[in-house]
Amino acid sequence: MSEITWQEAEKRAGTRLDRRKRYGLVGKTLCESVTITGACSGCSDVGDYESAPHRGAGCEECGQRGRRRTKHWVPLLTEPVAHPANGGKDAK
Ligand SMILES: [Zn+2]
Secondary structure, three states: OEEEOHHHHHHHHOOOOOOOOOEEEEOOEEEEEEEEEEEOOOOOOOOOOOOOOOOOOOOOOOOOOOEEEEEEEEEOOOOOOOOHHHOOOOOO
């Protein structure tokens, strides 16, 4: 995983990107950084599969807020998913 500038990410994606976001490469895959706020794992027992709003009791890890921000790298789609020539199978 290596972080790159949005300029470089734009070059690789071949399209305009949001320059406020952060980009990186995981292998050869262009990814963008997404911040997700969730329950703090240090003071809550909520499982990984739980998506309902939940917060812990508060601890040092989260600054007593019970919630914590985690950063994830999500692959950016750089190639067109649907081609007009293939019958428009995409519902959109
Ligand atoms: Zn906590």
